[in-house]
Amino acid sequence: MTKLRPQDLDKIAQKVKRTMLLREGEGRMRVIVHMGTCGIAAGARTIMKTLLDEIEANDVKDVLVAASSCAGLCSREPMITVEAPDQPPVKYVDLTPDKVKEMFSRHIMGGEIVTAYALAQGSERML
Amino acid sequence: MIYRTNAMICTCTNCISNGALQVKDALEKEIKKKHLEGDVKVVPTGASGLCVNGPILVVQPEGIFYQLLTVEVVPHVVEEHFLKGRPVKSLMYVPPGEEAPIPNIRDIPFFKNQRLIALRNRGLIDPDEIEEYIARDGYRALAKALTSMTPEEVIAEIKKSGLRGRGGAGFPTGLKWEFCRSSPETPKYIICNADEGDPGAFMDRSVLEADPHSVIEGMTIGAYAMGGTQGYIYVRVEYPLAIKRMKRAVEQARDYGLLGKDIFRRGFDFDVDVFEGAGAFVCGEETSLIASIEGRPPEPRMRPPFPAQSGLWGKPTNINNVETWANIAVIINWGAEWFSQIGTDTSKGTKVFSLAGNINNAGLVEVPMGITLREIVYDIGGGIPNGKKLKAVQTGGPSGGFIPSDLLDLSVDYDRLQEAGAIMGSGGMIVVDEETCMVDMAKYFLEFTTSESCGRCTACREGLQAMHQILTNICAGQGKDGDIELLNELAPAVEDGSMCALGRTAPNPVLTTLRYFKDEYEAHINERRCPAGVCEVLIAYSIDPEKCKGCMLCVKSCPQGAITGEKGQPQNIDQEQCIKCGACREVCKFEAVIVR
Numbered sequence: 001m002t003k004l005r006p007q008d009l010d011k012i013a014q015k016v017k018r019t020m021l022l023r024e025g026e027g028r029m030r031v032i033v034h035m036g037t038c039g040i041a042a043g044a045r046t047i048m049k050t051l052l053d054e055i056e057a058n059d060v061k062d063v064l065v066a067a068s069s070c071a072g073l074c075s076r077e078p079m080i081t082v083e084a085p086d087q088p089p090v091k092y093v094d095l096t097p098d099k100v101k102e103m104f105s106r107h108i109m110g111g112e113i114v115t116a117y118a119l120a121q122g123s124e125r126m127l
Numbered sequence: 128m129i130y131r132t133n134a135m136i137c138t139c140t141n142c143i144s145n146g147a148l149q150v151k152d153a154l155e156k157e158i159k160k161k162h163l164e165g166d167v168k169v170v171p172t173g174a175s176g177l178c179v180n181g182p183i184l185v186v187q188p189e190g191i192f193y194q195l196l197t198v199e200v201v202p203h204v205v206e207e208h209f210l211k212g213r214p215v216k217s218l219m220y221v222p223p224g225e226e227a228p229i230p231n232i233r234d235i236p237f238f239k240n241q242r243l244i245a246l247r248n249r250g251l252i253d254p255d256e257i258e259e260y261i262a263r264d265g266y267r268a269l270a271k272a273l274t275s276m277t278p279e280e281v282i283a284e285i286k287k288s289g290l291r292g293r294g295g296a297g298f299p300t301g302l303k304w305e306f307c308r309s310s311p312e313t314p315k316y317i318i319c320n321a322d323e324g325d326p327g328a329f330m331d332r333s334v335l336e337a338d339p340h341s342v343i344e345g346m347t348i349g350a351y352a353m354g355g356t357q358g359y360i361y362v363r364v365e366y367p368l369a370i371k372r373m374k375r376a377v378e379q380a381r382d383y384g385l386l387g388k389d390i391f392r393r394g395f396d397f398d399v400d401v402f403e404g405a406g407a408f409v410c411g412e413e414t415s416l417i418a419s420i421e422g423r424p425p426e427p428r429m430r431p432p433f434p435a436q437s438g439l440w441g442k443p444t445n446i447n448n449v450e451t452w453a454n455i456a457v458i459i460n461w462g463a464e465w466f467s468q469i470g471t472d473t474s475k476g477t478k479v480f481s482l483a484g485n486i487n488n489a490g491l492v493e494v495p496m497g498i499t500l501r502e503i504v505y506d507i508g509g510g511i512p513n514g515k516k517l518k519a520v521q522t523g524g525p526s527g528g529f530i531p532s533d534l535l536d537l538s539v540d541y542d543r544l545q546e547a548g549a550i551m552g553s554g555g556m557i558v559v560d561e562e563t564c565m566v567d568m569a570k571y572f573l574e575f576t577t578s579e580s581c582g583r584c585t586a587c588r589e590g591l592q593a594m595h596q597i598l599t600n601i602c603a604g605q606g607k608d609g610d611i612e613l614l615n616e617l618a619p620a621v622e623d624g625s626m627c628a629l630g631r632t633a634p635n636p637v638l639t640t641l642r643y644f645k646d647e648y649e650a651h652i653n654e655r656r657c658p659a660g661v662c663e664v665l666i667a668y669s670i671d672p673e674k675c676k677g678c679m680l681c682v683k684s685c686p687q688g689a690i691t692g693e694k695g696q697p698q699n700i701d702q703e704q705c706i707k708c709g710a711c712r713e714v715c716k717f718e719a720v721i722v723r
C-alpha cells in the first residue's frame with residue numbers, strides 16, 4: 001500500500017465515516033419507518049431501502065433512520081414519521097419510492113413539510 | 128454502503144468466554160435469514176465495560192443496551208428489534224433493586240457517569256479495522272505532531288497537560304520523556320508496559336483489545352518526541368486475544384506507512400514489535416521487564432541509572448503504561464489546556480479502574496480524577512449486593528491499601544489516596560462488604576506478594592514471609608500479644624531493605640488494615656473472635672431461640688447431625704460436632720443462625 005500523507009487521513013475517514021455515521025446517535029432529524037407486519041407486507045422494506053439510498057446519494061451525515069412497529073393505521077402503510085427537534089413529528093402515509101424521494105428532497109433536505117403526503121402531525125415514541 | 132442499524136457486539140475476553148462469538152455468528156445468520164443484511168451491520172468491538180453482564184450488544188443509533196445474550200434469544204431480537212423496531216425489554220439492563228429496565232446506554236448510570244479518554248473508542252469501532260480508528264480522528268495527532276510541532280514542543284505539551292503515569296507510580300510523563308530525549312546515546316527505545324500483573328485487573332487488556340491503534344499512535348508520537356526508533360509492546364502471554372489484535376494492528380499500521388520508514392513522508396522512522404512477556408508479577412517492574420526483553424531472568428536491578436539513561440541493551444529507554452500511551456493522541460489533538468481542565472490540581476485527566484468484589488456493577492470504568500469513591504461505588508457501581516454494608520475499598524492492588532467506608536468522600540487523586548495510605552496504582556479497585564475479614568484480606572495480598580517476590584532482597588524475601596506467618600497465626604486463632612507491634616516494626620524494615628517497588632509497597636495492605644481496622648486484629652488476638660465471621664477457627668454457630676421457629680430445615684441440612692431439638696421449639700447446635708460449614712445458615716428462612 002502507498003505511504004499515507006496527512007491529508008489522506010481525511011479521505012479514509014470520509015469513506016468509513018459513512019458506514020459509521022449512524023453509530024453515534026446524534027442527528028438533526030430522525031426518520032422512522034414503520035415496520036410492523038402490515039408495513040412490511042405493504043412494502044416498508046423498499047421504503048427503507050429508498051431512504052438509505054437517498055441518504056447515501058446525498059451524502060447526508062446527520063439524519064438517523066430507525067425502524068419502529070406498526071403505527072396503528074395499517075390501511076395507510078407504508079408509513080414513515082419524520083422527527084426534528086422543536087417540531088412536532090410528521091407522519092407520511094401511502095408511500096411509494098417516488099414519494100419518498102420527493103419527501104426526502106423537500107422535507108429532509110429543504111425543511112418543508114410535504115402536506116400532500118402527510119397524514120397529520122403527532123408523536124410516535126420509540127420506546 | 129450505509130446501514131440504518133449498527134449492532135455493536137462486545138468481543139472482549141470476558142464476553143467471548145460467555146459465548147459472544149456464538150451470539151455474533153447467530154446474529155449474522157439470522158440477519159441474513161430475514162434479508163436484513165443491507166440494513167443492519169454487525170460490528171465486533173472491545174470492552175463494553177459492564178463485564179459481569181456479558182455478552183453485551185449495543186444497537187446504534189438508538190443506543191439500546193442488551194445484556195446477558197444467548198444464542199437462543201437472537202432470532203427474537205432480530206425479528207422484534209431489527210425488523211419491526213420493537214426493542215426487547217427483557218434483555219435490557221435493570222438497575223439493582225429496581226424493576227423497570229433502562230433501554231438506552233446513555234441513560235444507564237454506569238455509563239452516564241463515566242468520562243472516556245483512554246477508552247474513547249470502546250464499543251464504537253471494530254478494533255481489527257484501522258480505517259474505523261482513522262475515522263474517529265485516529266492518527267490525526269501523529270500527523271499534527273509530525274507536520275506542525277517540533278519534538279520539544281510535543282514534550283512541552285505533554286508536560287503542560289499534567290499527565291502522570293497510569294502504571295502505578297504516577298510519575299509525570301512529560302518529564303520522563305524529557306530525560307530520555309536529553310540522553311545523548313542512540314538508538315533509543317520506546318516500550319509499552321502491558322504486563323498488567325495485579326490480580327484481577329484488566330484495564331490494560333481492554334485497551335489493547337478495544338483500541339490497539341491508540342497505543343501505537345501514542346508510542347509513535349512519543350518516539351518522535353524522544354528520538355526513539357524502535358518500540359516494544361510487552362504483553363503478558365496470558366492475553367492471547369490482546370496479542371492477536373495488537374499484532375494485526377501493527378501490521379495494518381505498517382501497511383499504511385504509519386509505522387516503518389519515512390512516516391507521513393516527514394523523514395521520521397519508527398517501528399514496533401509485540402513481545403510476549405513471561406507472566407510473573409515482577410516482570411511488570413520496568414527494569415525487570417527490560418531484562419526479560421533482553422532474554423535475561425526477569426529480576427529488578429538497582430536504579431539509578433534509570434532506563435532513560437541506560438535501559439534496554441544499555442541504551443536510553445522510555446517505558447510507559449498502556450493507559451498512559453492511550454492518552455497521548457488525545458492530548459496532542461485537543462491540547463494540554465483542555466486536558467488539564469479535567470481532574471484536580473495534581474492529578475489531571477481520567478483514570479480507568481476495574482471495579483470488582485462485593486459490588487453490583489463489576490466492570491471497567493473510566494472516571495475523571497477527583498471523583499469521590501462514593502460516586503464510583505454507589506452511582507456507577509450500583510452499590511453493594513444483597514443490601515449489605517460497605518466496609519472498605521481497596522485500591523492499587525497488592526501495593527495498595529484499604530480505605531475505610533467513613534473516608535468514602537475521599538477524592539480519587541494520586542495524592543489524596545497516598546495520604547490515606549493507599550495508592551492510585553494501575554487501577555485495581557476492590558470493594559469489600561461488612562462480611563469481609565480485614566486480617567484475612569491483608570493475608571491474601573501478602574500471600575500474593577510473598578510468592579511473587581523474586582527473592583533477591585533479603586528484606587523482601589524473609590520479611591514478607593515473616594509478616595505472612597504472623598497473619599496466618601492470627602487468623603488461625605494463634606495470635607499473640609505483641610503481634611501487632613511486630614507487624615508495625617517489620618513493615619518499615621521490608622520497605623527500606625527492598626530494591627524495587629514490589630518489596631517497598633508490599634506491606635501497604637497490612638499497614639492500612641492496621642490503621643483503620645485495628646479493632647479487628649485485636650478481636651482476633653485478644654478475644655479469639657473474628658468479627659466478620661470469616662476465620663473458621665474463630666467462629667461459632669448458634670441458634671437464636673427468639674427467632675427460631677423450630678421448622679427443622681437446619682436439622683436436615685446439617686451434614687454432621689449436630690443440630691437437635693423438638694419440632695416447633697428452638698433448635699440447638701452441638702459445638703463439639705459442628706464443622707462450621709454454614710449449611711444451616713444458608714437454609715434458615717428466619718435468620719436465626721448466628722455466627723460469632
Ligand SMILES: Cc1cc2nc3c(=O)[nH]c(=O)nc-3n(C[C@H](O)[C@H](O)[C@H](O)COP(=O)(O)O)c2cc1C
Pocket residue numbers: 291292293294295296297298320321322323324325408409410411412413414446447448449451452553627628629
Ligand atoms: C512489582 C511491580 C510490578 C509492576 N507491574 C506493572 C504493570 O503490570 N504494568 C505497568 O504499567 N507498570 C507496572 N509497574 C510499574 C513500572 O515499573 C513502571 O513504573 C511503569 O510501567 C511506568 O509507566 P508509567 O509512567 O506510564 O506509569 C510495576 C512495578 C513494580 C514494582
Ligand code: FES
Pocket residue numbers: 580581582583584585587588625626627628629630631
Ligand atoms: S526481592 Fe527485591 S524488592 Fe522484592
